[in-house]
Amino acid sequence: MSGHDLETSILRALLEDRARFISGEHLAENLGITRVAVWQHLQKLRAEGFEFEAIRNVGYRIASLPESPHAALLRILVGPRKHTPTIIVHETLDSTNDEATRQLAANCPTPFIVISRAQTKGRGRFGRPWHSRENGNLYITFAFRPRATPSHMQTFTLWMGVNICDLVTAHVKNTPGIKWPNDLLFGTRKAGGMLTEARIDADQIRDLIFGLGLNINSAPAGWPAELRPVATSLVEQNDGAPLDMNIFTAALITRILDAYEQFIDEPEATAATLAALWKKHDLLRGKPITILSGNERLTGIAGGIDPEGSLILKPESGRPQKVRAGEVTLEKKTEGLKD
Structure with missing residues (x-):
């Protein structure tokens, strides 16, 4: 088993029950390595952002996970x-x-x-x-x-x-x-x-x-x-x-x-x-918007999307238009947060 696989196996064992301590002896026996090797792999994981609690004669458990993707x-x-x-x-x-x-x-x-x-x-x-x-x-x-x-x-x-x-x-x-x-x-x-x-x-x-x-x-x-x-x-x-x-x-x-x-x-x-x-x-529905589509500038009220994903634009006069691509700007401030 590679070092990478051993570290994954140690993590998997410790993640099964984060509240419980697992002894180094138990980890070593299950993985077929020494307790010193377990400690060395934990040190490598520490360097990658993990924090572990360790109690003598009790074992290890995860205190915190890395702040970046691992x-x-x-x-x-x-x-x-x-x-x-x-x-x-x-x-x-x-x-x-x-x-x-x-x-x-x-x-x-x-x-x-x-x-x-x-x-x-x-x-x-x-x-x-x-x-x-x-x-x-x-x-x-x-x-x-x-x-x-x-x-x-x-x-x-x-x-x-x-x-x-x-x-x-x-x-x-x-x-x-x-x-x-x-x-x-x-x-x-x-x-x-x-x-x-x-x-x-x-x-x-x-x-x-x-x-x-x-x-x-x-x-x-x-x-x-x-x-x-x-x-x-x-x-x-x-x-x-x-x-x-x-x-x-x-x-x-x-x-x-x-x-x-x-x-x-x-x-x-x-x-x-x-x-x-x-x-x-949908943040746009019912709101006045401007769309830059190629060299065209379109204005109207956003009316959702059609089954093909086109944006439906309802102009001030005339029939609704379907826009396949473009840059949308909201014409006034909108609120999208719940209380």
């Missing part, structure tokens, strides 16, 4: 699945989407997940830079090979967005919403953004990449001055109470993988659920 811990928390993903965690990358693209080109089996504690070239829609310092945020990309037609995948980003909104709602005090097509907001302040990229062969999507940048435990005081009025984080929307990064990330991974499988395998059920969840989380 691959072995995430694998344990996510657990086995029908299609268990490979989880890769980096200290720094140019972009998790770019790394996923490289891994797909190298024929890495899917699904797999790329996480980085920081990005040097993080980006959003239209290639805009995404502030990606190592400060308690999550930069994560999921890679799939769906072998689905492009028409089947039209609402994929919207579907993932409402699922993420639902998950975040269960973890923080205030309620987020979706600004079509890919932004997660609390009121008018952005907490996260999604970026979906695909490679198409003939009439099928061969490679699908879904990237998410989410501000979790970062304090606005540490952000560039221009971001503070327009950005927020989950900790700020949770009355300052931080989220456990690994527990939240494991829940997110599980939710995204479940949502992907439903999207591919149950299209009719997905469409019905998307319609309901979009009404629940």
Whole structure:
């Protein structure tokens, strides 16, 4: 058994009942190593951000988990699945989407997940830079090979967005919403953004990449001055109470993988659920907006989405329009927080 596997086995044993102490002798006997080796592996885990309580002649237990994503811990928390993903965690990358693209080109089996504690070239829609310092945020990309037609995948980003909104709602005090097509907001302040990229062969999507940048435990005081009025984080929307990064990330991974499988395998059920969840989380519905679509500037009232994921715009006069792509601006301040 490799050192990596031994550390995973030690973590799994200690996580089964975090309140209980487990003796070094018990761990050593079960793993076929010495008590000194157990201590050495615990020291390595300490260096990776774990804290352990140790009582002489009693044993060890986990006192706290790392503040940043930890691959072995995430694998344990996510657990086995029908299609268990490979989880890769980096200290720094140019972009998790770019790394996923490289891994797909190298024929890495899917699904797999790329996480980085920081990005040097993080980006959003239209290639805009995404502030990606190592400060308690999550930069994560999921890679799939769906072998689905492009028409089947039209609402994929919207579907993932409402699922993420639902998950975040269960973890923080205030309620987020979706600004079509890919932004997660609390009121008018952005907490996260999604970026979906695909490679198409003939009439099928061969490679699908879904990237998410989410501000979790970062304090606005540490952000560039221009971001503070327009950005927020989950900790700020949770009355300052931080989220456990690994527990939240494991829940997110599980939710995204479940949502992907439903999207591919149950299209009719997905469409019905998307319609309901979009009404629940849509920040634009009934509000005056402006859309920049190519060289066109459109104004009107947002009217939700159609079954293909187009934004419905109701102009001051004339028939409603369907917009497939564009940059949306709210024309007045909106409130998206619950009491």
